[in-house]
Amino acid sequence: MDPYLDLDQPARFNITCHRGLAPALEAEVRALGHEIESARETGVTIQATLRDAYRLNLCLRTAFHVLYELATFRCHDGDELYDRVRDLPWDRIVPAEGGYLTVVSKANTPSVTNTMYPSLKVKDAIVDQITSVLGIRPDSGPDADGSVVTLHWFGDEVRLYVDTSGRKLADRGYRKRPHTAPLRESLAAAIVLASGYDGTQALVNPMCGSGTLAIEAALIGSGRAPGLLRAGGFAFQHLIGYDPAVFKEIRAEVSGQSKTPGLIVVTDIDPDAIDAARHNAETAGVAQLIDFECCDFAETVVPDVDEAGGIVLVNPEYGERLSQGEEEALAETYNRFGDFLKQECPGYQAWLLTGNRHLAKKVGLRASKKQTLFNGSIECRLLRYDLYRGSKKQRKQPGAEVSEPQGAPGEAPAPQDAS
Numbered sequence: 354m355d356p357y358l359d360l361d362q363p364a365r366f367n368i369t370c371h372r373g374l375a376p377a378l379e380a381e382v383r384a385l386g387h388e389i390e391s392a393r394e395t396g397v398t399i400q401a402t403l404r405d406a407y408r409l410n411l412c413l414r415t416a417f418h419v420l421y422e423l424a425t426f427r428c429h430d431g432d433e434l435y436d437r438v439r440d441l442p443w444d445r446i447v448p449a450e451g452g453y454l455t456v457v458s459k460a461n462t463p464s465v466t467n468t469m470y471p472s473l474k475v476k477d478a479i480v481d482q483i484t485s486v487l488g489i490r491p492d493s494g495p496d497a498d499g500s501v502v503t504l505h506w507f508g509d510e511v512r513l514y515v516d517t518s519g520r521k522l523a524d525r526g527y528r529k530r531p532h533t534a535p536l537r538e539s540l541a542a543a544i545v546l547a548s549g550y551d552g553t554q555a556l557v558n559p560m561c562g563s564g565t566l567a568i569e570a571a572l573i574g575s576g577r578a579p580g581l582l583r584a585g586g587f588a589f590q591h592l593i594g595y596d597p598a599v600f601k602e603i604r605a606e607v608s609g610q611s612k613t614p615g616l617i618v619v620t621d622i623d624p625d626a627i628d629a630a631r632h633n634a635e636t637a638g639v640a641q642l643i644d645f646e647c648c649d650f651a652e653t654v655v656p657d658v659d660e661a662g663g664i665v666l667v668n669p670e671y672g673e674r675l676s677q678g679e680e681e682a683l684a685e686t687y688n689r690f691g692d693f694l695k696q697e698c699p700g701y702q703a704w705l706l707t708g709n710r711h712l713a714k715k716v717g718l719r720a721s722k723k724q725t726l727f728n729g730s731i732e733c734r735l736l737r738y739d740l741y742r743g744s745k746k747q748r749k750q751p752g753a754e755v756s757e758p759q760g761a762p763g764e765a766p767a768p769q770d771a772s
């Protein structure tokens with residue numbers, strides 16, 4: 354069978370991501386050698402080949418899906434959609450025997466009132482085309498673990514894609530033990546990338562929860578592509594024309610880029626969080642790069658920094674509708690955290706993600722950079738604090754005097770605006 358999707362034929366790809374992550378995705382895609390054709394809040398468009406898509410799927414940390422654009426056309430109703438989709442040579446794209454097809458759609462158009470309707474129309478058109486040519490009906494269902502076709506239908510404009518990823522790339526598969534309010538892996542990766550961490554700096558992650566920031570940092574610091582962790586493979590492996598030898602070659606090339614980062618220090622006050630973080634890091638194969646301690650963040654043993662500097666990554670709790678008592682307790686935590694940064698982290702740059710600007714002000718430091726990110730649907734700020742070198746306050750020992758820092762280590766003056 355002559356495959357319809359050629360490995361080296363240039364095509365347009367739409368790479369999707371969570372709202373707010375497009376700048377990070379754009380930088381990643383450029384670093385892999387691609388020009389950006391256009392960018393929007395939830396993704397970028399590039400010209401590439403299916404061979405490139407093998408690598409993009411393995412390497413991208415902030416993406417959801419790498420979508421191969423198969424067709425784009427105007428469409429006004431379901432019958433027209435069925436006819437246009439049925440015109441394509443699906444018998445040369447989707448395996449009929451032993452294959453499994455999933456259709457996913459996003460639609461906002463007057464003729465769609467039932468969200469299942471466009472997916473059903475597309476699935477029927479594909480299955481009917483294949484049956485008419487080959488006399489075999491391919492199996493289909495919702496699991497996205499075989500071939501996946503994606504439809505975007507907005508107004509009268511349809512874009513039809515072959516999804517080369519399948520399951521979201523952001524679902525790395527290592528987080529077997531979630532804890533309180535875990536960050537999505539792609540958001541955690543975007544925070545690490547924003548911090549400039551490359552494995553050479555000291556890295557500290559207090560209030561680690563299930564360890565997502567530290568694990569993504571360990572993967573980035575060790576140059577390990579996230580797709581190498583993926584169980585169950587990618588959807589492009591279920592297309593007619595998939596070349597396992599090419600994929601093996603690209604995998605080998607990508608895995609050869611690994612290096613050893615410095616030790617990452619991770620703490621949380623909750624023993625269950627530390628258990629979850631350790632377990633997840635073991636699943637991701639990076640536990641040996643991380644030092645786990647169960648303690649209040651203020652007791653974190655912060656390594657002294659050399660000229661490479663140090664980075665603190667933190668995502669403290671916050672809430673949208675807090676009771677007065679909860680708000681006061683969290684305000685105290687943020688306030689103490691600001692003191693911790695000033696006293697224990699000179700020479701570091703701290704990156705704090707929070708969805709509550711009132712709490713952010715309690716840190717008592719002026720943010721040198723602010724970036725808007727979305728944790729799920731909650732608008733958050735990623736705040737950067739530059740903590741200047743000075744003499745470090747000595748760790749408090751029982752019965753020992755505590756010396757005050759000389760000069761003004763770690764501090765820019767108190768802020769009034771952390772928003």
Ligand SMILES: C[S@@+](CC[C@H](N)C(=O)[O-])C[C@H]1O[C@@H](n2cnc3c(N)ncnc32)[C@H](O)[C@@H]1O
Pocket residue numbers: 532533534535536537559560561562563564565566620621622623626648649650651668669670671686
């Ligand atoms: C929002 S969660 C962090 C989630 C994490 N980013 C993830 O992806 O899983 C906040 C964490 O801060 C921890 N925490 C709260 N107060 C703390 C304190 N005083 N010292 C250390 N950890 C604390 C909680 O136990 C919780 O695990």
